[in-house]
Amino acid sequence: MKFKTLWKGAVLVTASAALIAAISILGIVFFVFSSSVDSQNWGVPIHEISNALIWDGESYVLTEESLLEQNHWAMLIGESGQVVWSLYKPDEIPDQYTLSDVASFTRWYLHDYPVRCWVREDGLLVVGAPKGSVWKYDVAMQTQVLFRTPVWFLSLFLLSLVGVLGLSCLTVRRWFRQAQQIRDTARSNWINGISHDIRTPLSVVMGYAAQMELAPDLSPIYQKQASAIRSQSQVIRDLVNDLNLTMRLDCEMQPLRKENLQPTAFLRQVVADFLNGGMADGFDFSIDLPSSPLPDIKADPFLLRRAVNNLLINCVRHNAPGCTISLGAEAERNQLLFWIEGGATTQTIPSPSPRQLEPDGGAAHGTGLNLVVQIVAAHGGTVQFFTGSVFRCELRFPFVSHR
Numbered sequence: 001m002k003f004k005t006l007w008k009g010a011v012l013v014t015a016s017a018a019l020i021a022a023i024s025i026l027g028i029v030f031f032v033f034s035s036s037v038d039s040q041n042w043g044v045p046i047h048e049i050s051n052a053l054i055w056d057g058e059s060y061v062l063t064e065e066s067l068l069e070q071n072h073w074a075m076l077i078g079e080s081g082q083v084v085w086s087l088y089k090p091d092e093i094p095d096q097y098t099l100s101d102v103a104s105f106t107r108w109y110l111h112d113y114p115v116r117c118w119v120r121e122d123g124l125l126v127v128g129a130p131k132g133s134v135w136k137y138d139v140a141m142q143t144q145v146l147f148r149t150p151v152w153f154l155s156l157f158l159l160s161l162v163g164v165l166g167l168s169c170l171t172v173r174r175w176f177r178q179a180q181q182i183r184d185t186a187r188s189n190w191i192n193g194i195s196h197d198i199r200t201p202l203s204v205v206m207g208y209a210a211q212m213e214l215a216p217d218l219s220p221i222y223q224k225q226a227s228a229i230r231s232q233s234q235v236i237r238d239l240v241n242d243l244n245l246t247m248r249l250d251c252e253m254q255p256l257r258k259e260n261l262q263p264t265a266f267l268r269q270v271v272a273d274f275l276n277g278g279m280a281d282g283f284d285f286s287i288d289l290p291s292s293p294l295p296d297i298k299a300d301p302f303l304l305r306r307a308v309n310n311l312l313i314n315c316v317r318h319n320a321p322g323c324t325i326s327l328g329a330e331a332e333r334n335q336l337l338f339w340i341e342g343g344a345t346t347q348t349i350p351s352p353s354p355r356q357l358e359p360d361g362g363a364a365h366g367t368g369l370n371l372v373v374q375i376v377a378a379h380g381g382t383v384q385f386f387t388g389s390v391f392r393c394e395l396r397f398p399f400v401s402h403r
Helices: 002-041 046-052 099-105 143-214 220-250 263-276 301-317 367-378
Strands: 053-055 060-062 073-077 083-087 113-120 123-128 259-261 284-288 297-299 324-332 335-343 382-386 390-398
Touching: 002 143, 046 053, 046 113, 046 123, 060 083, 143 220, 220 301, 220 367, 259 301, 263 284, 263 301, 263 324, 263 335, 297 301, 297 390, 301 324, 301 335, 301 367, 301 390, 367 382, 367 390
Parallel strands: 284 324
Antiparallel strands: 053 060, 073 083, 073 123, 113 123, 259 297, 324 335, 335 390, 382 390
């Protein structure tokens, strides 16, 4: 879910940047093309002005003076370099030109006036515009450079796109982390507040229930009801503890104090403590351990004990007294397998059909199994739950490497 959100944000930002870049490039290309076409014409094409300039036998006449835009001027230079006709020509423009003069202003400016030229049979027609109205610059480049230009532009575009993608990923990732931290903090504060508010009245209920359960002047029926109150209150207390631990593991706030554990000794101690706690009354327990010691695993004893206890409690709560609860450990290649199963009979191992937990830990088993999954995942292991006539859970942990 986190990756999908991050990826969607990055794709959205990148697509927006690509759209902006594409529109900008197309806009620049269209502007350059349209501007270059307009700059070649400067309004009325010069060949139309040349067609309107005719010789009537005595002098040159421009039949359509309206073709010259406001503040524009025109002149005709004869073969001898002498101006033979002009219209609105500024006084600073000379009347005589040499070949070098003509070669100079045909591409640039004539006394800072931008000009256009048109070659006629009777001379050179020059049309000028006001100073500062047109920018002219001669651009020349090698053909190889011209052919490489699109490649350079495409490379720069792709480089910019990659940069935007990287920046958008970092930005979205930072935003996502901040939002996640806010949500985690709010959830943590809420769970801590609820846990604190529940613990005090729950301790009072459990204390009074324990006193009533041991009161000699209370009838057996009421003593049994007080025992049920104490037992169910303990369930609520364990649920609150599971919620706190689940939240801390989910938010990576629970430090792991790993140490080398000998699986056989650890499992025997956990089972002994569970039996001494009184929760296993009425149930048969069997332990299947290999005769030779198993290799060590690196784990947090408190968290791993919590996971195994949750599985044992789950078997006790969801099975009737008299059933058998079995657990054991064995080596599978480079992994340690812990397995726990419980049900009406353990003669038939459930078919290997693992099921996935629901997001809330499974409606039938609450948050206890979900906490087991989190604890094992924090140790780099895997969990599988099997359905059938017998509940079975398999925990796999990597062995400690001695290399």
